[in-house]
Amino acid sequence: MAHFYFIAGTDTDVGKTTIAAGLLHAARAQGMSTAAIKPVASGCELTGYGLRNSDALALLAECKPALDYATVNPFAFAPAIxxxxxxxxxxxxxxxxxxxxxxxxxxxxxxxxxxxxxxxGWRVPLNARESLSAVVQALALPVILVVGVRLGCINHAVLSAEAIARDGLRLAGWVANIVDPATSRLEENLATLAELLPAPCLGRVPRLDQPGAQQVALHLSLGALQLPSGRGSTK
Incomplete structure (x- = not known):
């Protein structure tokens, strides 16, 4: 049985791609087939193959069977805005x-x-009338929330979870990505997040010197998502 999730973040630069690639790698390690799409990406670099986004490339590397770049990132823009x-x-x-x-x-x-x-974040605009959350609603995708753990993260996480619920969507899980290991009262903050967010924590990812998908996957658990066992389609 196929499982689909939308990866949301409590803000920009909280590690959505880092966590998404880690989740995909963890699934591949269990013999599952994987696919991903980052429909819109800004901050792309012009290459001999056209505009390329580093986040989309990281997702592309964890898709098996393989996908082409245009499928993974159909809307690519150069300015990082x-x-x-x-x-x-x-x-x-x-x-x-x-x-x-x-x-x-x-x-x-x-x-x-x-x-x-x-x-x-959850309400990033697409145009003057719609936000990206409207896409998630149209597809009725359950959401995995990446919480960038730093000062202010509890407020951002709770507001995001409330907006997701208000939009009629299910928060399937959340990941604590420690973007600032010097966060004051780190353990207390993580405990508060666990109490306030209405979904299981899929992992706590420390600040890594080399946050590659394989390393990140070691800190994630797919158990709460109840994914299927591998069908052998990744071989």
């Missing part, structure tokens, strides 16, 4: 419906685990 501004400057109209259309074929592959990674 809010996606809706980058799209407007590039003359591209982003809408929830357009993103739904590019995500559906990836979901249709029916990989054991498919992740759709967002951009920024």
């Amino acid at each position: 809010a996606p809706h501004i980058a799209a407007r400057e590039a003359g591209v109209e982003l809408s929830a419906e357009r993103l739904v259309q590019v995500i559906r074929p990836v979901l249709a592959r029916q990989a054991d685990l498919t992740l759709v990674e967002g951009a920024g």
Whole structure:
């Protein structure tokens, strides 16, 4: 049975891609097939193959069977700015419906685990009327919330969880990504998050010198997601 999740973050730069790649790697290690899509990415580098985003490339590396770059990141923009501004400057109209259309074929592959990674936080705009959360609603995807653990993270996490619930979506799990290991009262903050967030914690990822997918996967657990055992399709 295929499982689909949307990877949301409590803010920008909280490690959504780091955690998503780790989850995909953990699934692959258990023999599962994997797929991923980051429909919108800004901050892309111009290469001989066109615009490329480092986050999308990290996800691409953990997809098996393999996907092509355009499938994983159909909307790529060079400036490292809010996606809706980058799209407007590039003359591209982003809408929830357009993103739904590019995500559906990836979901249709029916990989054991498919992740759709967002951009920024839960309410990042797509245009003057819609936010990226409208895409998640249209696809009815359960959400995995990446909490960037640093000063202020409890407020950001609880507000994000409340918005997800208000949008009629299920918070399937959350991950504590320790972006600031010097956070005051770290253990107490983590305990508070566990008490306040209405979903299981899938892992606590420390600040790593080399946060590659394999290393991150060691700190994650897929058990609470009740994923299928591998079907051998990754071989």
